[in-house]
Amino acid sequence: MEIFSYSYMIKAFICGFFLSLIIPLMGIVIVNKKISIIGDALSHVSLAGVMIGIFAGIQPMLGAIITCILASFFMEFIRKNFPGYQEISTAIVMSTGIGLASLMSGFIRTSYNFESFLFGSILTISNFEFYTIIILSLVIFFIFALLYRDLMYISFDESSAKLSGLKVESINRIFMFLIALTISISARTVGILIISSLMVIPVALSLQFNRGYLQSTILSSVFGIIFTLGGLFISFYLGLKPGGTIVIFGVIILIFMILLKKKR
Template structure:
């Protein structure tokens, strides 16, 4: 196929499909916890890490991971303090992240450097990013399979899970770190737009059709991969910006799925 003739498109597919599997898997838990804006909040918070990294001379991707982990735990802590309004936690952390990034960016001398770590593009992926995504993909998938039961239980009833003997605190921490690292890397590589949409849109589609938790997870990953492939092909053959195309493909699927379901019910 002509589309695979170029190395940059092959990379886009590899990285895109890996992320399209792991981000919706994480997304199921995130959505069930009513934290749909988490991806957005974390990818913006990671900007703070990038700036700090550039200023202190640490690798900005590492900086992004650290700030994402801090932000994710920050969301957890605030969420526990005001359980009725989990979304407040997200808004506060996101503002903090953007605020820090904005203030500190004034001290970054080289904007090119800054921009290259700030915004990823799925059609321009370096070797380093490719291996990073493959690595994190394996870790997340493994952790997700191992913690499957615990996450399932906790997603619906955290208190009940605790009473049943699930180490809620530990599982929550592991999961939070996983989200943070995934978002930090994915936002650098493919851009925060794809990350925040992939965390929610495939899950929303899957919820229309799935009859169980397991089905929701599997369908979410399948929908994710499907949007990614269709979006990348559209972007390539029609000549569109890839990030937006992938996300809009997902949204279009979601709308069609709602409409089909409406007729189906009648």
């Protein structure tokens, strides 16, 4: 239990718990809507937001939050103008994020450690980031819980949801807002290049159990928590990078479960 004698590890476990609870909740919807690539698109935008925050002299996380929210609304705007072509809006937003990040890198003269955002640095988060993650994670969780049935409906069949009287466009906007918040607060801790993996892998594992939607949603968050906390334990005792360890640990468990299922 030496790991709990370090205050930074306790903070990492708390942040890891909250993030691994909400990230798979976003993942269960995007997987069923078949828009998993959306995590990659907004994560690239969050990097641009981090750079904008540094350039503007504000907290990089705030820059990422604002930029991701604007990008999510921009994505919905494009999607409405190209109905039936979801991948176009995702590709355009991803390209915009990469281009903006490349452009902003020419204006930042300080030797800032962008690797902590690319691959995550959950062990070095500030108090501001710590409390921001906890508060926004709770907000995201409660909004998701309130919209759970509506999100389940539109994730399978938007057309039927519209016919039943659901305000599909409003719900989609709120969901995009939740994804933007989730990704922007996860960039510093989980890592921009890793967030989308943590959205999809726990969901993929939960689908191996062939349960209903509610049970799959709960299992996704449970597996997300197991991957994150287990990855932190492994990285601490083996001296590895936490973000990468969490993802590889999850992939190994997923492969093991697939092989076990095939054997049965």
